[in-house]
Amino acid sequence: MKSADKHRKIIRAATKVFAKKGFFNARISDIAKEAKVADGTIYLYFKNKFDILISVFEQEIGKLIENILLLLENETDPSAQLEIFIQRHLEEMKKNRNLAEVIHIELRQTNKLIRDYRKNKFSEYLDIIAKIILQGQNEGKFRQDINPDIAKLMLFGTLDEISRLWGPGSEEKVTVEDISRQITAIFKHGMLH
Amino acid sequence: MKSADKHRKIIRAATKVFAKKGFFNARISDIAKEAKVADGTIYLYFKNKFDILISVFEQEIGKLIENILLLLENETDPSAQLEIFIQRHLEEMKKNRNLAEVIHIELRQTNKLIRDYRKNKFSEYLDIIAKIILQGQNEGKFRQDINPDIAKLMLFGTLDEISRLWGPGSEEKVTVEDISRQITAIFKHGMLH
């Protein structure tokens, strides 16, 4: 039986290998070895190397989207929702470094190839932010002159860059809470006195 | 004579090719063809393919640093300096898409390889931001509880993500001025009313 279990096992292995070596330096045999299957087996579950990357991303970001949406349900204030989003994203990136690396490096490296795909799953993630901001504007809590589509990119860019703090070769002891607080503060109130 | 001219020519060609295809998909022969030299000639000027990337990055970001520092000299107010930085960065990325792509993709893709280098040249760029913020704090204009090293990452992350708006496959008509104004506003005053 082609098991969903094995499918997952390969994805998990691939995430690890991609994170460690980058897509282009990752060998199929590395992934196979990590997943404890034969090279050929991978091709029973995936079309090609690139298809593995897509699947990794879909799987991981999908889980994150679900998780965040669930958390947001219990909170109606857009300002608080923003804080939740920020904290949850950073938490996940700190915990799941492999995902952070894959988003950080691979999402960009393969930008040109992945674009169509990105239009689906990744923008779904970004749109969570945009919706929160729009909601805030409708409730008169956020400034009207902000373009949610710009702001969502600002926030994601911020988070993505910040999450490198927990990447390899960083001795940072900064906590997610501290950073979340700071980012949230700047986004809400700005840097000026 | 090994001419500096040819060196530049190869760098220019490489920038173009890297931007278009990404580092790993760029062929030495592509670069050679674009530069109108023989494949072998490239190895008279560069150690290897990766060395070309380093040089491209060094060259381009170096010019940008010089240029921005010059502009900042004429302005003492940190708040205005921030605005200048933001606008100049985005202007450059819009004008010089090749550089934008190289920063965007390669800086990340080759993160692991380039790290030593990054500690030098790239952080020099980031430190311009940090210094402005510190200055603002010393003058009592920016909030004291902001960590300049976090804020610099926020701003760079923001700008880097935003500059994708002018990347290939975007029909955006947004102007640099509009976006600069918006980003500056959020950074200074935040999103709340």
Next chain:
DNA sequence: ACCATCAGAATGAGGGCTCATTCATTTCAC
């Protein structure tokens, strides 16, 4: 002015290696 000599710049064909992918064979589940 002319040519011989030469240093070193430029060339580009192809060696040699690295993988992504395939497929003949084996193993396994029922």
Next chain:
DNA sequence: GTGAAATGAATGAGCCCTCATTCTGATGGT
């Protein structure tokens, strides 16, 4: 016993870099 699943050795396409060779133009001897 049969067909699906798994295997991993074999394949071959692709490309970085080398190096034997050619080209260029500067120098100096006559």
